[in-house]
Amino acid sequence: MRFLATCNPGAEEVAAEEIEWEVEKARILEVREGRGRVVFESKGRAWLVMEQLYQLRSVHAVSLLLKEGRISLSRSGLEEAKRLAMESRAHMFIPFGGTFAVRAERIGEGHEYTSIELAAAVGEAVQLAAEEELGWRPMVRLNSPSTIISAEVEDDLLRVGVLVTGERSRHRRRYRVYDHPAALKATLAYTMLRMAQAKDGDTILDPMCGGGTVAIEAALLFENSKVYCIDINKRHVEGARLNVESARVRNRVEVIHWDATKLSEVLEESSIDVAVSNPPYGIRLGDPVDVRILYREFMPELYKVMRSGGRAAIITAEPVFLERAAVKAGFKVMGRKRVRHGDLWTTIFVFVK
Ligand SMILES: C[S@@+](CC[C@H](N)C(=O)[O-])C[C@H]1O[C@@H](n2cnc3c(N)ncnc32)[C@H](O)[C@@H]1O
Structure with missing residues (x-):
């Protein structure tokens, strides 16, 4: 299993160290310094790894990585993103009758499309793939969907995955009942x-x-x-x-x-x-x-x-x-x-x- 963890830009090294300590059989594959991204794999037991990902204290979110590939920065990048999203088979993570949302992000400069357009392209591809392979069309629901698909393009590298740590960023701890106006994450x-x-x-x-x-x-x-x-x-x-x-x-x-x-x-x-x-x-x-x-x-x-x-x-x-x-x-x-x-x-x- 390959994962993408997001954290505070600049804090990647500490996040990578925590992942290596805390996640069963984890190996860091890439530390994207200054970008707040750590790519890692784990050969651990899936149920235990999922539990351990939830316990991490330095990361904001973790996605199970399904597909990576280069796309153009120009408008044709959207068609290429659709193809990669279909190949990712992200539709298999939507339960029958369930809903989904795509959360997209652009990192870097020069993209001729917005993150909303990227999310729409990936969403369309997921619906098409589900129709073709499973014979039903999952509906998009932006609030509380059953499955959240992540699509982020870092420069020209698109990563499609499924969010496994939930919608709420992990830096928002549940214990915080008093919100200081300048609170530290x-x-x-x-x-x-x-x-x-x-x-x-x-x-x-x-x-x-x-x-x-x-x-x-x-x-x-x-x-x-x-x-x-x-x-x-x-x-x-x-x-x-x-x-x-x-x-x-x-x-x-x-x-x-x-x-x-x-x-x-x-x-x-x-x-x-x-x-x-x-x-x-x-x-x-x-x-x-x-x-x-x-x-x-x-x-x-x-x-x-x-x-x-x-x-x-x-x-x-x-x-x-x-x-x-x-x-x-x-x-x-x-x-x-x-x-x-x-x-x-x-x-x-x-x-x-
Ligand atoms: C940026 S905030 C700290 C936020 C905190 N880390 C959190 O997550 O909630 C800075 C704090 O320093 C406190 N402060 C400023 N001058 C101080 C002083 N001389 N002694 C003690 N606290 C002081 C302020 O009252 C403020 O709550």
């Missing part, structure tokens, strides 16, 4: 924890936790870790408590209403193994100067509470200011990665004390 929170090499038993801190995404992901991953979740805003602190409760990790997460620029007043010095955080980006905060001041005041405090050798993964849209503040506070840069968060290209730094 849970898949990115997982990615940052991995980049910081967090492990079970570590004491973990998110000093600007908002709705608690990082803290909850950490607590779900590591049953023996103590996790601190701090925010200056009372409403977010209450929201984080609701999310922590809903994720059933209250025994491992302590939510504290406090200011990250005074961390050493509530946390013991050298007590934190791993910090992972998503401070305000500046763009959303309004004035970028505010963020500069925040970084300058917060990084020395973070340095105090981290143990020697401890790692901090921090995501920012202002890499120059963050790096400067971190180095001035005494941290060394251990790594950095460009990742897309929503519409924004950001940098995740990993600092070490």
